[in-house]
Amino acid sequence: MALRPGARIPVPTDVVFPHGVFAAGVAPVMSFTDGKSTGMQELDAHTSQPVWAVSVIDADPELPAKLKSFVVKVSAPYQPVLPDPQIPGLPFVPVLFEGLTVTPYVDNASKRLAYSYRATGVGPVITVGAPQARSGRVTAPAAE
Structure with a gap:
């Protein structure tokens, strides 16, 4: 089966961002x-939910500096809330995307292959071996 234009290809966050994403x-x-x-918010063509730019x-x-910063569009009924920063005062938060998809396309300006990223949610990075609290936030492992 061939991919159709605009196809949203599901991919895990760690495959797209093996070094992490903030x-x-x-x-x-x-x-x-x-x-x-x-004057109105964009609605996702597939889900009819409001679209948010993360x-x-x-x-x-x-990666070259100009390719490091971009937007992942999240389709969700309410504005996604970013996890609490792991380091207080740090403006960037490590995240994982739920339902992450990639759509390849040709950028009209540069005539090069580009990618559009979409997701259904955003959540905290879960550290392996760290117990998860009921709130869904990650807590540090107990000192030995």
Whole structure:
């Protein structure tokens, strides 16, 4: 079966971001018609849910600086809430994306292959061996 234009290919977060990914903020994606804002939030064409833009930074040390920062669009009925920072005061939070998909496309400006990332949710990074609290937040393992 061939992939159709606009196909959303499911991928695990750790495959797309093997060095991790950090979120910096969440904002609604506004809808545009003929290049003009409609003043309304964009709705996902597949789910009809509002679309939110999660600004992220890829932690891959080999990526050029201009490719490290981009947006993952999250389709959800309510604005996603980023996990608490693991280091107080740090503006970037390590995250995992739920239902992450990638859609390859050709960028009209550069005529190069590009990727669009979408997800159904965003959550905290769970450290292996760390017990998980009832709230879903990760707690540090007990000292030996």
